[in-house]
Amino acid sequence: MARTAPVPAATDPAIIRNFCIIAHIDHGKSTLADRMLQLTGVVEQRDMKAQYLDRMDIERERGITIKSQAVRLPWELDGVSYALNMIDTPGHVDFTYEVSRSLAACEGAILLVDAAQGIEAQTLANLYLAMENDLTIIPVLNKIDLPAAQPEKYAAELANLIGGDPEDVLLVSGKTGVGVEALLDKIVRDLPSPVGDASAPARAMIFDSVYDTYRGVVTYVRVVDGQLSPRERIQMMSTRATHELLEIGVSSPEPTPSKGLGVGEVGYLITGVKDVRQSKVGDTVTNFAKPATESLAGYADAKPMVFSGLYPLEGADYPVLRDALEKLMLNDAALVYEPETSAALGFGFRVGFLGLLHLEITRERLEREYNLSLISTAPNVEYEVTLEDKNVVHVTNPSEYPVGKIAEVREPMVSATILAPNEFVGTIMELCQSRRGVMGGMDYLSEDRVEIRYRLPLAEIVFDFFDMLKSRTRGYASLDWKADGDQVADLVKVDIMLQGEQVDAFSAITHRDKAYAYGVMMTGKLRELIPRQQFEVPIQAAIGARIIARENIRAIRKDVLAKCYGGDITRKRKLLEKQKEGKKRMKMVGRVEVPQEAFIAALSSDESKDKAKK
Amino acid sequence: MPSALPLGDPAPSDGALPPTAAAGSAERDFGLYVHIPFCAVRCGYCDFNTYTAAELGGGASQANYAFTVQQELQFAAGALAASGVADRPLSTVFFGGGTPTLLPSADLARVLRTAVDIWGLAPGAEVTIEANPDSVTPESLEELARAGFTRVSFGMQSAVPHVLAVLDRTHSPARVPLAVEWARAAGLKVSLDLIYGTPGEDLQDWRTSLEAALALEPDHLSAYALIIEDGTALARRIRRSQVPMVDDDDHADKYELADTLLKSAGMAWYEVSNWARSGEDQCRHNIAYWKGHDWWGAGPGAHSHIGGTRWWNVKHPAAYAQRLAAGESPAAGREVLDKDARYVEDVLLRIRLADGYPTENLQSPGRRAVAGLIADGLIDPVAAFKGAVILSDRGRLLADGVVRRLLPD
Numbered sequence A: 001m002a003r004t005a006p007v008p009a010a011t012d013p014a015i016i017r018n019f020c021i022i023a024h025i026d027h028g029k030s031t032l033a034d035r036m037l038q039l040t041g042v043v044e045q046r047d048m049k050a051q052y053l054d055r056m057d058i059e060r061e062r063g064i065t066i067k068s069q070a071v072r073l074p075w076e077l078d079g080v081s082y083a084l085n086m087i088d089t090p091g092h093v094d095f096t097y098e099v100s101r102s103l104a105a106c107e108g109a110i111l112l113v114d115a116a117q118g119i120e121a122q123t124l125a126n127l128y129l130a131m132e133n134d135l136t137i138i139p140v141l142n143k144i145d146l147p148a149a150q151p152e153k154y155a156a157e158l159a160n161l162i163g164g165d166p167e168d169v170l171l172v173s174g175k176t177g178v179g180v181e182a183l184l185d186k187i188v189r190d191l192p193s194p195v196g197d198a199s200a201p202a203r204a205m206i207f208d209s210v211y212d213t214y215r216g217v218v219t220y221v222r223v224v225d226g227q228l229s230p231r232e233r234i235q236m237m238s239t240r241a242t243h244e245l246l247e248i249g250v251s252s253p254e255p256t257p258s259k260g261l262g263v264g265e266v267g268y269l270i271t272g273v274k275d276v277r278q279s280k281v282g283d284t285v286t287n288f289a290k291p292a293t294e295s296l297a298g299y300a301d302a303k304p305m306v307f308s309g310l311y312p313l314e315g316a317d318y319p320v321l322r323d324a325l326e327k328l329m330l331n332d333a334a335l336v337y338e339p340e341t342s343a344a345l346g347f348g349f350r351v352g353f354l355g356l357l358h359l360e361i362t363r364e365r366l367e368r369e370y371n372l373s374l375i376s377t378a379p380n381v382e383y384e385v386t387l388e389d390k391n392v393v394h395v396t397n398p399s400e401y402p403v404g405k406i407a408e409v410r411e412p413m414v415s416a417t418i419l420a421p422n423e424f425v426g427t428i429m430e431l432c433q434s435r436r437g438v439m440g441g442m443d444y445l446s447e448d449r450v451e452i453r454y455r456l457p458l459a460e461i462v463f464d465f466f467d468m469l470k471s472r473t474r475g476y477a478s479l480d481w482k483a484d485g486d487q488v489a490d491l492v493k494v495d496i497m498l499q500g501e502q503v504d505a506f507s508a509i510t511h512r513d514k515a516y517a518y519g520v521m522m523t524g525k526l527r528e529l530i531p532r533q534q535f536e537v538p539i540q541a542a543i544g545a546r547i548i549a550r551e552n553i554r555a556i557r558k559d560v561l562a563k564c565y566g567g568d569i570t571r572k573r574k575l576l577e578k579q580k581e582g583k584k585r586m587k588m589v590g591r592v593e594v595p596q597e598a599f600i601a602a603l604s605s606d607e608s609k610d611k612a613k614k
Numbered sequence B: 001m002p003s004a005l006p007l008g009d010p011a012p013s014d015g016a017l018p019p020t021a022a023a024g025s026a027e028r029d030f031g032l033y034v035h036i037p038f039c040a041v042r043c044g045y046c047d048f049n050t051y052t053a054a055e056l057g058g059g060a061s062q063a064n065y066a067f068t069v070q071q072e073l074q075f076a077a078g079a080l081a082a083s084g085v086a087d088r089p090l091s092t093v094f095f096g097g098g099t100p101t102l103l104p105s106a107d108l109a110r111v112l113r114t115a116v117d118i119w120g121l122a123p124g125a126e127v128t129i130e131a132n133p134d135s136v137t138p139e140s141l142e143e144l145a146r147a148g149f150t151r152v153s154f155g156m157q158s159a160v161p162h163v164l165a166v167l168d169r170t171h172s173p174a175r176v177p178l179a180v181e182w183a184r185a186a187g188l189k190v191s192l193d194l195i196y197g198t199p200g201e202d203l204q205d206w207r208t209s210l211e212a213a214l215a216l217e218p219d220h221l222s223a224y225a226l227i228i229e230d231g232t233a234l235a236r237r238i239r240r241s242q243v244p245m246v247d248d249d250d251h252a253d254k255y256e257l258a259d260t261l262l263k264s265a266g267m268a269w270y271e272v273s274n275w276a277r278s279g280e281d282q283c284r285h286n287i288a289y290w291k292g293h294d295w296w297g298a299g300p301g302a303h304s305h306i307g308g309t310r311w312w313n314v315k316h317p318a319a320y321a322q323r324l325a326a327g328e329s330p331a332a333g334r335e336v337l338d339k340d341a342r343y344v345e346d347v348l349l350r351i352r353l354a355d356g357y358p359t360e361n362l363q364s365p366g367r368r369a370v371a372g373l374i375a376d377g378l379i380d381p382v383a384a385f386k387g388a389v390i391l392s393d394r395g396r397l398l399a400d401g402v403v404r405r406l407l408p409d
């Protein structure tokens, strides 16, 4: 622990080290961050809890990081006190966007690898991002306390990947704390200190912007040149909008106001704005009095990959949902939405997400934080449909799929990287082939581990592909993917009908060869999920007018309590009230009562029931 | 394990009723229910408020029970009078359980005598007692008849040994005809309770039970689909997959069989689970519950209703006895029903009766639902035109759904 921590705003860049921890999901980034918080003394022993920086309920429940967190840590080496800015990043592929933003605030990255798992797909993806940002990489093997750890093997693998000597790979355990001090020392020794012009007009890169109910928008910045001070007027370079700096400070890890931020420092700004769009991630902050002329290179906007309709169970909740989405968007620059209506579900929104986990988490947060009951429709990717009259329509919702007169449909593609032990190569190729994939290449990472590259339609991998991959490789394979153009495809729309009435929430656009399988799967699922009604309910799947699958829900025969003996009438009334409550959890689709769970379950693949973590 | 009491408002310790309860009481019928909370063994499916000797513990005994109930009847007389409720003779009396006949007939007679001394009996009053087939003798039934009981309801449940075994019943099938014969000899009307849909019972078993019951020519018969009550031993056995879960379609088949056989034996349904040989033989006491009449329920856990105020006594016999010994009301809680709640109950209970629910009493959401119920074949169209919502055969099995459609959301 440092005796005299360097003070923000008066810290010589030479004693600053900015780094992030990057890794595949679950390799222990947040746990390693915990040990750093402890060793540097910023979190007291008694306040310590596991994954301290995972603060959202959802993060804690699922045990994953969703938002990056930056923390300033004091560290002393050879009698010199240093200021380290550490950023813990998420590992899930849906949040790669978060990682890339964090990288831009750093000079170095700790590439953490689970010593019992080795290099996995997001290890590669994140390493690649870090190299693109010219960061200095410190390779580290974590979890060396595990009996299954194979440090020699994976150190060789890592050295092979990034060049260098296996001896240079640090061995740590985020759990026991072994090696973490040495790691902090190495960060100070090996990482370059930030460089910038202290006398130039300020230029600070916004790498995160978060809405806080109490404090308004909190903007996280990395100062490149110049200095930002409390109460001065600042300017956003893209919009020219100006704001007064109400508070400026560093997270350690609680927000701590400071006298300002200087070259190379990482901290937060509060200006009283209420909308994160006014404080946009990627924008450059400068001094209003002495503005810079050239802004820093920003980030590309996050591009939504999957779209789903979100509908309130109770139509009357529509305004609540609208406000909730607006608030959530303040916190989540990757979220996009627009209003839409559905014949079966009423008024709602079409929302774009980075992936299925992002969808799931957003829905859960809306339900929880705004007390809403929501239905989300089958997720879709975005298709580009060219009509015979050359008009082009972008379809993110099957119900918008044009009828007839289609010249061409293009679907989004991804390039995927799969890492797995070589014994699974055959299985993986089979799976990718069945998902219309085209192989791009294959490399051996080590004797027994391969990297396989495929180009696949996004629609084929975004839903249950990962679960399939995991189950076919006994959990050994890992996957990373990124957008990679589009291709022409032979697609059709499959409609699902309840009692003859089309339910757009269950419709899907699929490849012609898979339409039948989808119809059978969805009608079968709905038959299981929709309770029996007072009348028979036919369920059909159709392409246009052609029925391709059908199921039938038999009418219920008994819905009466024998219990009318005795004088406890109060209990009977309560029972009725409970039944009526149950009915409120139902969505009326025509005359059919469809439980909310049916919407959720019908749209999630069976294999992905336990997908919470991936 | 007995089921839990409702949560309600606190009940005043002097038993005082609100003025709304007394209003119009002179025009209404009045009944008495006496709960006898003792059984020789606890049947695995039963969650009634009843105790075996082993479960009873200290502080209460079967021996003193009649005396304690007599105390409550005296308390009732005082509380009703003080609240301005009209003094009326009893139209119906029902001793239920538990197993009332586990008490000596003399005790039961004493309790009935006290009630009659206080309120008197209306002409032609119906006085019922529940009994387990193996808890009666020719003499005990004789004595009950002499004391003024007019009707006995036997818990027959089934005539099939393996079904009786799953239900934990202690009597043998052969005991039922004997008990019925003795009751008849004593001049008592006879009702039989049957349960269908017991795990392991097939349709043939159920037919056997129905035919055995009908062979005894009961005046009245109740057939209840087995309910798996939370917290019972049977619910546990099902959860552990020791016995199969009951099935609604099986229940529906068995209900239909019961209705067919009973009808052809000359018994007509008058409530979803109840059939009688004639109008005279319907259980007037139960009808009073369903039509919202007034009754006082005496005994631990018993429920009472006077003019829109409902209350229920403390459950444990010891706590119950303690209250009465202290001269306090044994009520654990009560609720004063508002207009909406009374309407809900009215529809909920009366729709199950063969006379149905008067369309003119329906609020507008209910009236709007009638056409749809006719279209779905759940109610009788002709009766609806004549002004009553009466369940069709299919509608009886879907009565809860009909109620939900008639009531506002």
Ligand SMILES: Nc1nc2c(ncn2[C@@H]2O[C@H](COP(=O)(O)OP(=O)(O)OP(=O)(O)O)[C@@H](O)[C@H]2O)c(=O)[nH]1
Pocket: A023, A024, A025, A026, A027, A028, A029, A030, A031, A032, A051, A063, A064, A065, A066, A089, A090, A091, A092, A142, A143, A144, A145, A146, A172, A173, A174, A175, A176
């Ligand atoms: N045995 C052992 N377990 C560890 C170690 N580090 C982390 N873990 C466990 O690994 C799991 C994942 O740890 P996290 O720190 O949440 O991993 P992460 O990389 O932050 O995960 P994401 O943020 O979701 O990508 C947890 O169950 C930790 O307890 C370690 O050094 N040894």
Ligand SMILES: C[S@@+](CC[C@H](N)C(=O)[O-])C[C@H]1O[C@@H](n2cnc3c(N)ncnc32)[C@H](O)[C@@H]1O
Pocket: A562, A565, B045, B046, B047, B048, B096, B097, B098, B099, B130, B131, B132, B133, B154, B155, B156, B157, B193, B194, B195, B224, B225, B226, B227, B228, B229
């Ligand atoms: C509480 S018992 C009292 C009568 C007497 N002790 C006996 O069991 O014969 C009244 C009737 O309720 C019915 N009953 C009790 N528990 C039931 C359950 N779980 N499901 C269906 N009917 C039940 C039985 O038919 C029983 O005869």
Ligand code: SF4
Pocket: B038, B039, B041, B042, B043, B046, B047, B048, B050, B097, B098, B099, B132, B155
């Ligand atoms: S005898 Fe009757 S009251 Fe007693 S436990 Fe059995 S069913 Fe319940």
Ligand SMILES: [Mg+2]
Pocket: A029, A030, A031, A054, A064, A065, A088, A089, A090, A091
């Ligand atoms: Mg984490």
